[in-house]
Amino acid sequence: MYRLKPHLFNLNYTLDCGQVFRWEREGNWWTGVVGDHVIRLSQENGQLIIDSTLTPEFFSHYFRFDDDLPSIYESINRDLLIDRAIRKYQGLRLIRQDPWECLISYMLATASSIPTIQRRIYLLSRTFGQEIEPGYFTFPDPETLANANPAALERCKLGFRAPSIKAAAEEVASGELDLNVLFRLEYKYARERFMRLRGIGEKVADCVLLFAFGKLEAFPVDTHIKQIIQHYHIDDSYFETCTSMSCMGDWGREYFGQYCGYAQEYLYYQKRVEGFVSLY
DNA sequence: TCCCAGGAAAACA
């Protein structure tokens, strides 16, 4: 057990905002599985309290403490709505997730509520992962999911997503899709590579690139983000010439700039927690 | 019973 004093960090917002699905809160403590470690975290007066054998460097990397939030805020602060979100949810940081786990997590997240997603990931881990503590399991590796018994996979409640998830696992397990290579690709090309997989469209690709590959220029457009843009009539003139939904991602990049991924996450969380907020 | 949820892809017009 030890403490860190990160600058401008809010643990609750960071773990609750919907980017990760394997952390659960009990009172002031969060418990989660990262890799093959069960980690317990809390925060008091800005200090991060860590119950884990993992190093400070690990958490600094995981929580992106190297991101200069003040300058990111300045860079994305384009209007009253995002201004409110970055004030209210100050300290929310993007997390560096494991690419493989993040890929499967967002594939099985399509058209599902967050509790449903969490349940599916738990079932997958319980069925195909290793138990590292009573009740806590590692995320199954690509080989295991690629060779998974279809009936057992069915019992994880993946629904219509099961075939594409199995296919993706086979592609990663065979080496046909090398996730490590994608780190070196530019956002645009890594995105195209992901979208060649069945079950991965623009939104899922953007989530994986943002949350696992550190592509902060990814701007995932989910149902909440669509509603926000339409409800507040943000930049209506842009959408007169660009009417298809697929251009909302391009809009986000142009509007918020190189750190639009952060903007997206703050807007998304604000909408989930508070709905359409008043700006007066 | 209907509608929506961190959607994608086939079917349709």
Place this chain on the structure above:
DNA sequence: TGTTTTCATGGG
């Protein structure tokens, strides 16, 4: 090319 429907699942 843009719009609608379908696909499982769970919760309100």
